[in-house]
Amino acid sequence: MENRLGKGEVATARNWVDRAIAAIEADQRRSADTHLWKLDVPALSGIDLYLKDESTHPTGSLKHRLARSLFLYALCNGNIREGTAVVEASSGSTAVSEAYFARMIGIPFFAVMPRSTSPEKIAAIEHYGGLCHFIDDGKRIYAESAELAARLSGHFMDQFTHAERATDWRGNNNIAESIFQQLASERHLIPSWVVMSAGTGGTTATIGRYIRYKRHATRLSVADVERSAFFEGFSTRKLGCRCDRPSRIEGIGRPRVEPSFVPGVIDTMLRVPDAVSLAAMRVLSRRLGRRVGGSTGTNFAAMCFHAARMARAGEAGSLVTLICDSGDRYSNSYYDGAWLEANELDPAPFEPAIEAFLQGAGLDLDLAECHG
CATH class of the missing domain: 3.40.50.1100 (Rossmann fold)
Known part of the structure; x- marks a missing residue:
């Protein structure tokens, strides 16, 4: 019974990932x-x-392509599942585009950014349902993003590491x-x-x-x-x-x-x-x-x-x-x-x-x- 339940849970998780990928590809x-x-x-x-x-x-910049590739890469690698919180180190266009795709597949998105970020940028991220996590020391943006993802049991997207490998x-x-x-x-x-x-x-x-x-x-x-x-x-x-x-x-x-x-x-x-x-x-x-x-x-x-x-x-x-x-x-x-x-x-x-x-x-x- 435990094995059958495990398989059912796996199937349910895979079904959600399948739907998420299909939604992103349909948008494209x-x-x-x-x-x-x-x-x-x-x-x-x-x-x-x-x-x-x-x-x-749709989100107004080159970063739309990057965000789409990063989401597909993370979904296919098993890093994003139903309910996974996604975290990114960005206060600009990448965060806007990632918030767009996170909302599309129904998961929370957090953008880690300096407290000095302009209201216009914050509003653009929040427009797509993103949440802004402010820090005082901009040099800690990578570390704070990883730490926040760990606290949320989520996934740090890390565009600066994965950008070159996420696109075919x-x-x-x-x-x-x-x-x-x-x-x-x-x-x-x-x-x-x-x-x-x-x-x-x-x-x-x-x-x-x-x-x-x-x-x-x-x-x-x-x-x-x-x-x-x-x-x-x-x-x-x-x-x-x-x-x-x-x-x-x-x-x-x-x-x-x-x-x-x-x-x-x-x-x-x-x-x-x-x-x-x-x-x-x-x-x-x-x-x-x-x-x-x-x-x-x-x-x-x-x-x-x-x-x-x-x-x-x-x-x-x-x-x-x-x-x-x-x-x-x-x-x-x-x-x-x-x-x-x-x-x-x-x-x-x-x-x-x-x-x-x-x-x-x-x-x-x-x-x-x-x-x-």
């Missing part, structure tokens, strides 16, 4: 793929710039496969460069691995920000590098080289000053007629850097980067003069150079660069 099927915009820049003859718009996901980099509708499929009818169907910034490192790992798996000639360039350990870790090959100050460009840059960061798939890294990121953000927002966020500005500045080098060399080809999220989330930061002044950031001096490049001039941006 209801969502169209994100658009790949071709930026109209007539001055760049022979060079095409593309922007994959990840802001159109060989295909299965990942972002890399999507980019190359969408370029299939373009004049430069294999891009010269895919350019993007790193937060967890998971998306760069997925794209870099896919490029190698498919044997494409595409090169991957990863742009890092000022207050981040990634660029130093890549350039020195010392993955224990640290940065004491938090990144001012939300969603990218980290105080440590995260476990999901895979330097071996990266061809080159750039360090983009924060003021340049915000200048590029402004220029691109005007070009698109809508606001984008700071991380998208980092991406766009790096893409312009590589496009300018191609133009000087007389090369033709295409470059792809990401619109990570909408600028509407940053009305009280990047688009607020008082916030810029308080953070000693002035993007205005760099805007004319980027605008002039898009009009056909050379690009005078001195970015630190390191090759893999």
Whole structure:
């Protein structure tokens, strides 16, 4: 009788996991793929710039893909079962997206974050039923997340460790496969460069691995920000590098080289000053007629850097980067003069150079660069 009861309990648990996975996959099927915009820049003859718009996901950012992959990975590994509390170390887009999926399958979600987190971010997480767990010492965010998960007998999702392994980099509708499929009818169907910034490192790992798996000639360039350990870790090959100050460009840059960061798939890294990121953000927002966020500005500045080098060399080809999220989330930061002044950031001096490049001039941006 005990054995039959045990089997029944196992079957019931598996049934719940089956329903949870089915719900997440059904949500994905209801969502169209994100658009790949071709930026109209007539001055760049022979060079095409593309922007994959990840802001159109249901939760409004690139992190929607990551959260979906993390939930499927945890469900299939047996880490999430009916009633399991999920905990994440995040105060931004990842927490918003994970709260969305937790609510979808009916389990509690806790986001561990600094007490100084903005009300807008807290409201976005709570909108999807997430609970915010505040800490005073931001350096303890990983430890506190693990401790909270243990107290709740829950699961610490740990995006910074599991991002690179949760996504099937060989295909299965990942972002890399999507980019190359969408370029299939373009004049430069294999891009010269895919350019993007790193937060967890998971998306760069997925794209870099896919490029190698498919044997494409595409090169991957990863742009890092000022207050981040990634660029130093890549350039020195010392993955224990640290940065004491938090990144001012939300969603990218980290105080440590995260476990999901895979330097071996990266061809080159750039360090983009924060003021340049915000200048590029402004220029691109005007070009698109809508606001984008700071991380998208980092991406766009790096893409312009590589496009300018191609133009000087007389090369033709295409470059792809990401619109990570909408600028509407940053009305009280990047688009607020008082916030810029308080953070000693002035993007205005760099805007004319980027605008002039898009009009056909050379690009005078001195970015630190390191090759893999």
